[in-house]
Amino acid sequence: MTTSGFASQARFSAQARLRALQADIMDLILERDLEAGDPLPTENELALALGVGRNTLRESLKVLQALGVVEIRHGFGMFVAPSNFDALADGLTFRGRLSLRHKGGEALELVDVRQALESGLIGSAMDTMTSGQLAAVEESVIRMEELAAAGETFVEADSEFHRRLFEPLNNTLLISLLAVFWKVYRQIHLEVGGGTEDLTETAAVHRRIYEAVAQGDRSLAAERLNHHFDGIRNRITDAINE
Amino acid sequence: MTTSGFASQARFSAQARLRALQADIMDLILERDLEAGDPLPTENELALALGVGRNTLRESLKVLQALGVVEIRHGFGMFVAPSNFDALADGLTFRGRLSLRHKGGEALELVDVRQALESGLIGSAMDTMTSGQLAAVEESVIRMEELAAAGETFVEADSEFHRRLFEPLNNTLLISLLAVFWKVYRQIHLEVGGGTEDLTETAAVHRRIYEAVAQGDRSLAAERLNHHFDGIRNRITDAINE
DNA sequence: AACAGAAGGTGGGACATCCAATATTGTTTG
DNA sequence: CAAACAATATTGGATGTCCCACCTTCTGTT
The missing domain is CATH 1.20.120.530 (GntR ligand-binding domain-like)
Structure with a gap:
């Protein structure tokens, strides 16, 4: 991972850390040139790659889901989502x-x-x-x-x-x-x-x-x-x- | 709790359950006539009241925070937030x-x-x-x-x-x-x-x-x-x- | 060939445990 | 007495682990 993984070592305020995690995930999507519909790594892989716990990662993922950035399908995987308001x-x-x-x-x-x-x-x-x-x-x-x-x-x-x-x-x-x-x-x-x-x-x-x-x-x-x-x-x- | 607590027993899709939890929290705010700046119950109290685990509750709370509905202050508490986009x-x-x-x-x-x-x-x-x-x-x-x-x-x-x-x-x-x-x-x-x-x-x-x-x-x-x-x-x- | 069931992988969720930040309280000290 | 400091209680922050629910795919039977 290039820019990621720093979220956990920073001593920022909690709010900033959560936003940084979200940004890391979005950067990862952009870096890998993923388009709408493309699959994301699994939760465990992402948690490992970004250096955070799975529950912490999930909190960010749920926010991104709410923002219409990712689409989460139970038992199947996570994907880059089409626009969703x-x-x-x-x-x-x-x-x-x-x-x-x-x-x-x-x-x-x-x-x-x-x-x-x-x-x-x-x-x-x-x-x-x-x-x-x-x-x-x-x-x-x-x-x-x-x-x-x-x-x-x-x-x-x-x-x-x-x-x-x-x-x-x-x-x-x-x-x-x-x-x-x-x-x-x-x-x-x-x-x-x-x-x-x-x-x-x-x-x-x-x-x-x-x-x-x-x-x-x-x-x-x-x-x-x-x-x-x-x-x-x-x-x-x-x-x-x- | 009046309408709450049903989130865990419903066999809805996972996505619907998360949204239901968010709605429960917002309903709770409206039912208690809380205004911007008023404090919310602690995470443990809310989790108990809504019948969900603390991590699950947090996922919803983080979404509501992102939506500008609640404001979360580490070590202090959670409050109804002013508009935040x-x-x-x-x-x-x-x-x-x-x-x-x-x-x-x-x-x-x-x-x-x-x-x-x-x-x-x-x-x-x-x-x-x-x-x-x-x-x-x-x-x-x-x-x-x-x-x-x-x-x-x-x-x-x-x-x-x-x-x-x-x-x-x-x-x-x-x-x-x-x-x-x-x-x-x-x-x-x-x-x-x-x-x-x-x-x-x-x-x-x-x-x-x-x-x-x-x-x-x-x-x-x-x-x-x-x-x-x-x-x-x-x-x-x-x-x-x- | 078609359907049914088993298997593997994925996200969903709940605890328990510990860390970190904030406010309050109590103590010390001038 | 008051101000500064330190201890503590309370709250959210984060992680690891365990198990459940869902979906796909493979596989074997019919």
């Missing part, structure tokens, strides 16, 4: 729930960020959107309308609508971030808002957004997206005030 | 470095997201910016110019400039995200670009952005921010093509 979603959800108990500031901050991203990027997305992608967006709207007519909630269709809206940008980081924000919002909404939303109205809002996109009117699409988020923001503030 | 930065940095070895796609995606956030929100930030905050922005620009004249790099001043630009929004999530993106970009830049940038030109770009903000011209500020990010994007593509 589930952990970020969990952390943000917790923060949101924690803040809702008092002022709810973080939940609103999250909506603000999501609004900036979606309103700000809808124009670029429309530029490269194909007719097939546009049809997929409408399909999501139709699904929402059908479910609304039947009185059923449409969590999945709603999420899908926003994902398809920005698929043309081919930006996986953006898609992941939006998915995280959507998931966190949904969790917070379930926690406080309950099922008090007007399904038909929500579906109609999405159809109006789709129509603006279909017409190629960038500013109108951005404006209607903003209006959509204003509604979300109001729902959160209402929930905070009980 | 360092771990996310590490994960993203790794992804960026990994992707740079091949096509560099993720690094460019990151710049796109950051550009959307900064260009999209600069207008709102200008609306609520006080004269004091504006002066702080200029102070950062001056620091950059001084350092550029002395031939020294100005990593900290650059980061500070962007942070102060969006401080008026009072959105800690946004500030954290931007800090993460900035840190990741910096790391990637050090990895490949080296110190090949024109310091004086970079400082001048920031001054032009400041001047647009000072004049209250929202569209000009957004445009100059966009230009700034175009330069960053070019630097990355140049680095990829060696």
Whole structure:
């Protein structure tokens, strides 16, 4: 091992040592030119190579797993993972729930960020959107309308609508971030808002957004997206005030 | 314990069990109405309460620490943590470095997201910016110019400039995200670009952005921010093509 | 050829034991 | 009496060992 193995001899603070171990593991992946899907050494081999105990190594590995760096499969092995933001979603959800108990500031901050991203990027997305992608967006709207007519909630269709809206940008980081924000919002909404939303109205809002996109009117699409988020923001503030 | 203790008896997949443990800990924090800074039970107490071994508990705690949910202080105790996105930065940095070895796609995606956030929100930030905050922005620009004249790099001043630009929004999530993106970009830049940038030109770009903000011209500020990010994007593509 | 079972290797987990850092307490000392 | 120092209790940090659970693969039977 080249740069590794120093984690145990350093007299750094404990927090720094854990981070150093994580860095060592990531460096090892980079040094060996491993790509997503490639296998890592076994836990025992890694512990030996990095000069730490197996339990200590596992703590770092679990963190890396949570960060979406490695994928751990029981009884099979460990692998370089594809992007994964589930952990970020969990952390943000917790923060949101924690803040809702008092002022709810973080939940609103999250909506603000999501609004900036979606309103700000809808124009670029429309530029490269194909007719097939546009049809997929409408399909999501139709699904929402059908479910609304039947009185059923449409969590999945709603999420899908926003994902398809920005698929043309081919930006996986953006898609992941939006998915995280959507998931966190949904969790917070379930926690406080309950099922008090007007399904038909929500579906109609999405159809109006789709129509603006279909017409190629960038500013109108951005404006209607903003209006959509204003509604979300109001729902959160209402929930905070009980 | 109310909902806890079931983690060990469930025959779920290992991954699900770990996540369940994390959820148990977060639920415990929420149930006990703990706020940021409040102490958690000791490791032994928690392990006993949740019905898992201490090592298993620690693995979850380290993940929660990485997610910024808890703060662990050796020899003192564990506490509910204030927001902390360092771990996310590490994960993203790794992804960026990994992707740079091949096509560099993720690094460019990151710049796109950051550009959307900064260009999209600069207008709102200008609306609520006080004269004091504006002066702080200029102070950062001056620091950059001084350092550029002395031939020294100005990593900290650059980061500070962007942070102060969006401080008026009072959105800690946004500030954290931007800090993460900035840190990741910096790391990637050090990895490949080296110190090949024109310091004086970079400082001048920031001054032009400041001047647009000072004049209250929202569209000009957004445009100059966009230009700034175009330069960053070019630097990355140049680095990829060696 | 197809299926069933055994075997080996992998990660998952629990203890017990010791190390290290921090805060508190008690003692010494001026 | 007060300040400085030292001992101690408490807490997390780290390791080794043992066993369990899961997955793959091989192998032998049907």
